[in-house]
Amino acid sequence: MMKYPNKKNTAYRITFCAGMAALALVFSYIELLIPFFAAVPGIKLGLANLVILTALYKLGFTDAVIIDVIRVLAAGLLFSGMFGTLYSLAGALLSLLVMYGLMRTGRFSVIGVSMAGGVFHNLGQLIMAALLVSAPEVFVYLPVLMITGILSGAVIGTVAYIIIKRVSFPLFP
Amino acid sequence: MLKKADIILATIILIAGITASLVIGSFSPAKGEKAFVISDGHVFGVYSLYENRTVTVLSNGHVNKILIRGGEARMISSNCSGKDCIHQGSISKTSESIVCLPNKVIVKIEGKDKSYDEISK
Numbered sequence: 001m002m003k004y005p006n007k008k009n010t011a012y013r014i015t016f017c018a019g020m021a022a023l024a025l026v027f028s029y030i031e032l033l034i035p036f037f038a039a040v041p042g043i044k045l046g047l048a049n050l051v052i053l054t055a056l057y058k059l060g061f062t063d064a065v066i067i068d069v070i071r072v073l074a075a076g077l078l079f080s081g082m083f084g085t086l087y088s089l090a091g092a093l094l095s096l097l098v099m100y101g102l103m104r105t106g107r108f109s110v111i112g113v114s115m116a117g118g119v120f121h122n123l124g125q126l127i128m129a130a131l132l133v134s135a136p137e138v139f140v141y142l143p144v145l146m147i148t149g150i151l152s153g154a155v156i157g158t159v160a161y162i163i164i165k166r167v168s169f170p171l172f173p
Numbered sequence: 174m175l176k177k178a179d180i181i182l183a184t185i186i187l188i189a190g191i192t193a194s195l196v197i198g199s200f201s202p203a204k205g206e207k208a209f210v211i212s213d214g215h216v217f218g219v220y221s222l223y224e225n226r227t228v229t230v231l232s233n234g235h236v237n238k239i240l241i242r243g244g245e246a247r248m249i250s251s252n253c254s255g256k257d258c259i260h261q262g263s264i265s266k267t268s269e270s271i272v273c274l275p276n277k278v279i280v281k282i283e284g285k286d287k288s289y290d291e292i293s294k
Binding site: 119147 | 174
């Protein structure tokens, strides 16, 4: 899966992952500035998933996990505190696993993968919230979050499709 | 670019979401356990909904009487102007509340568990 110019080029890989993580972090921040439907906690566009999807398709699963974990930890500690970080981490890892699984089947386009990613990101957060607070009532949000997950996933997936098609990796050989 | 499998996937997720909403909708919001009485921003008292009693809240000349009986709470008298709190009737489920704005009295129903919002914010 490695798509670097040279498999042994560790410095390039570290630098590239760091750059991607920084980009994802910026997207997380931009997303904070958009006052999305605040009625239900957890509704987001998922701009950072643009970076993660591109990483997943272009750099492989391992690097996508590394970038995503760095992004979640940095964004969580900067913007939302410990509980928020745990929610995001659960969502991010679950969604990444599902996206990787769907991508490997080869049956789905980036848009489908992204939709599933959006839905499972929300699901992961809810499971973590239910475990942490030991209140299954949080699943009241599930239906809304599933539908918004599909919508935002489709939007992000369409953009990611264009990026993955147009941008050639490695960017700086 | 959009494949057939994508549409099938979205449909399955949508059906799962709708099913989940129907299942969840059938047993929530949960039956409340306690009534929280908040006066002027402070917790005035917490009362079990299953012990019948009348709670009188006195604060800065404001008088509110709350009746708790048989798992329900109700505002039975208030010296505020609108009397909206009395017209709100009985509450019994979690996340329901009676608010008397002029007298700054809030009655909230809580269940056994901590609520989600408390800890996430």
